[in-house]
Amino acid sequence: MLDFLHANLSxxxxxxxxxxxxxxxxxxxxxxxxxxxxINFAHGDVFMCAGLMMVYLSATLPVxxxxxxxxxxxxxxxxxxxxxxxxxxxxxxxxxVMISAIGISYLLQNAALYFTGGLAKVYPSIPWLSQTVxxxxxxxxxxxxxxxxxxxxxxxxxxxxxxxxxxxxxxRAVSKDFETSRLMGIxxxxxxxxxxxxxxxxxxxxxxxxxTNYASVTPVSGSMPGLxxxxxxxxxxxxxxxxxxIGAFIIGIAENIIKGGSSIFGFGxxxxxxxxxxxxxxxxxxxxxxxxxxxxxxxxxxxx
Amino acid sequence: MKKKSKLELWIAFGAIALIYIAVAVLEQTVDANHIIFTxxxxxxxYSLVAVSMNLLNGFTGLFSLxxxxxxxxxxxxxxxxxxxxxxxxxxxxxxxYASAIHFDTGIFIGLVCAGLAAALFAALIGLPxxxxxxxxxxxxxxxxxxxxxxxxxxxxxGPVTNGANVMREYLDLTDVKIPFTDIPFPPTLYVFLAxxxxxxxxxxxxxxxxxxxxxxxxxxxxxxxxxxxxxxKHKEMSFIISSFFAGVSGALLAMxxxxxxxxxxxxxxxxxxxxxxxxxxxGSVSGSCIASFxxxxxxxxxxxxxxxxxxxxxxxxxxxxxxxxxxxxxIIIMLIVLFxxxxxxxxxxxxxxxxxxxxxxxxxxxxxxGGGIDx
Numbered sequence: 001m002l003d004f005l006h007a008n009l010s011x012x013x014x015x016x017x018x019x020x021x022x023x024x025x026x027x028x029x030x031x032x033x034x035x036x037x038x039i040n041f042a043h044g045d046v047f048m049c050a051g052l053m054m055v056y057l058s059a060t061l062p063v064x065x066x067x068x069x070x071x072x073x074x075x076x077x078x079x080x081x082x083x084x085x086x087x088x089x090x091x092x093x094x095x096x097v098m099i100s101a102i103g104i105s106y107l108l109q110n111a112a113l114y115f116t117g118g119l120a121k122v123y124p125s126i127p128w129l130s131q132t133v134x135x136x137x138x139x140x141x142x143x144x145x146x147x148x149x150x151x152x153x154x155x156x157x158x159x160x161x162x163x164x165x166x167x168x169x170x171x172r173a174v175s176k177d178f179e180t181s182r183l184m185g186i187x188x189x190x191x192x193x194x195x196x197x198x199x200x201x202x203x204x205x206x207x208x209x210x211x212t213n214y215a216s217v218t219p220v221s222g223s224m225p226g227l228x229x230x231x232x233x234x235x236x237x238x239x240x241x242x243x244x245x246i247g248a249f250i251i252g253i254a255e256n257i258i259k260g261g262s263s264i265f266g267f268g269x270x271x272x273x274x275x276x277x278x279x280x281x282x283x284x285x286x287x288x289x290x291x292x293x294x295x296x297x298x299x300x301x302x303x304x
Numbered sequence: 305m306k307k308k309s310k311l312e313l314w315i316a317f318g319a320i321a322l323i324y325i326a327v328a329v330l331e332q333t334v335d336a337n338h339i340i341f342t343x344x345x346x347x348x349x350y351s352l353v354a355v356s357m358n359l360l361n362g363f364t365g366l367f368s369l370x371x372x373x374x375x376x377x378x379x380x381x382x383x384x385x386x387x388x389x390x391x392x393x394x395x396x397x398x399x400x401y402a403s404a405i406h407f408d409t410g411i412f413i414g415l416v417c418a419g420l421a422a423a424l425f426a427a428l429i430g431l432p433x434x435x436x437x438x439x440x441x442x443x444x445x446x447x448x449x450x451x452x453x454x455x456x457x458x459x460x461x462g463p464v465t466n467g468a469n470v471m472r473e474y475l476d477l478t479d480v481k482i483p484f485t486d487i488p489f490p491p492t493l494y495v496f497l498a499x500x501x502x503x504x505x506x507x508x509x510x511x512x513x514x515x516x517x518x519x520x521x522x523x524x525x526x527x528x529x530x531x532x533x534x535x536x537k538h539k540e541m542s543f544i545i546s547s548f549f550a551g552v553s554g555a556l557l558a559m560x561x562x563x564x565x566x567x568x569x570x571x572x573x574x575x576x577x578x579x580x581x582x583x584x585x586x587g588s589v590s591g592s593c594i595a596s597f598x599x600x601x602x603x604x605x606x607x608x609x610x611x612x613x614x615x616x617x618x619x620x621x622x623x624x625x626x627x628x629x630x631x632x633x634x635i636i637i638m639l640i641v642l643f644x645x646x647x648x649x650x651x652x653x654x655x656x657x658x659x660x661x662x663x664x665x666x667x668x669x670x671x672x673x674g675g676g677i678d679x
Contacts, residue, residue: 085642096645098442102575106575106579107631107634110633113630118626278451285432
């Protein structure tokens, strides 16, 4: 067992790191779904936009200014998307909102395509995060170590926010019952906006960590992580934040182990790499068939 | 479904015949490299896949997003089946693998097999997936489409699928011959015929008792079940039939493109088709067809200037650079989604009776095709 761990340490480490980054995105999905019952397909693209903003802003500004600026601008972007594309459809059927989300995702990708000219943009290296460190004989970037810690800190803060503040209480109420909480005098629109603000903020943090590892941003680099993070949210039980985090870590680690598959399965060679994405979806289908509510999900009748 | 008068039916047939004659005449008179043929061919192929998606999303109420996966199966099955054996044995296509397939078929058999292969996969996928509802079904079908793409790119299957490399040298549109002769069949007309026959079959299905059962399921599952409709059986049937036609359209796309590669069939392609369906109106076959042609014409032809530096006489190389077309296009789509959520046709079909009545009442200057919007 120890040998196995040691041999695959670099995969496991990067898996943990990617898992943490996925977790930050997955929280955005799970919170929005919990409240609006909407798969926010544009969330992955918001994440990509945060990456692009970083690229463009850091070209002229120092890092200390860029990071807060990117966080603020991503939050504004998330807020605007909700106001422009989802709020007008509040009373429309759920499918129209989802189509609107797909439309926004298409729009953001095409806008990014236009502004970048379709080229992969090199992500700026954030000084401290890009340093290399050596853990138990495998070299990795500082970000690998920072990600899980930062993720946990943010998740704990978020849980406290949801548990003890007034707006957190309102969020829980709205996700339990939309109509009743409105009757109780909760400002639905404010609560939904706050949800999108938090989700976008975490996506922006996630994008900084993720792209530090991957080093380049393209207009479509948000769509696959986006889908995977939604799967992570479903896997953990949609609406549950700890569930989303655990689901994201499982997917991140499993995916990276499959990428380094030859040393574990002993056959197939690098051919398994093709399946690192497919694995995520296979996991999704298995969980939907076996336990549709996910690991920590509450029982609900209209899910599956 | 109210009974249409016989006259109206004849007018509809007449109009369709006119379209086919127009296509045939156009093909004989206009230079074959004109952009209009790209639009017509691609538009017809997208009409078919949009209608097949509409059968599922608009008529059965199953929000499935797996269309690109089924098109991929269709395209690959077609190209593997119709690639001549001599090509398979040389290194022309299968450079890194020894082809494991030692036969080839004609175009027609290839098309049918493409549909059947997609339908077979759909039958298997449908068993677990169709128990899910709305957005869970959507995400699960996206997932299956991605899994299918991964399988087709897997290098263990290389001897069949050529790994992640391009498939080419199979029978394409230029290889279509008029039966029993060696004269090439007009390619645009062929695409129109193939897509038209398939769409006609879907329309017949929608108007049959099965189609009525599908619509009952869409409107209210519980009520439909109480009326004695076997939910799972009908959902599975709709899913399989829709996938069959998606497979055929994938094969047609392969014929049209001359080359085909798994990387092309990403979820973005499904989204594109979904947006076409939405623009045309969810639940309207004629809407889907019109929307496909408009969509393809706009993106391939009319808005091309946006990418080339010159649009509507305005010249600005810095604004109208590559990618601007799709940017403008997605803004238009968002406006349609937000403000005209019914799309062009809502859930109505073009009705010639309605057109005539409208014509008599308003006496508009000319009857454009869009005049059929009677929402």
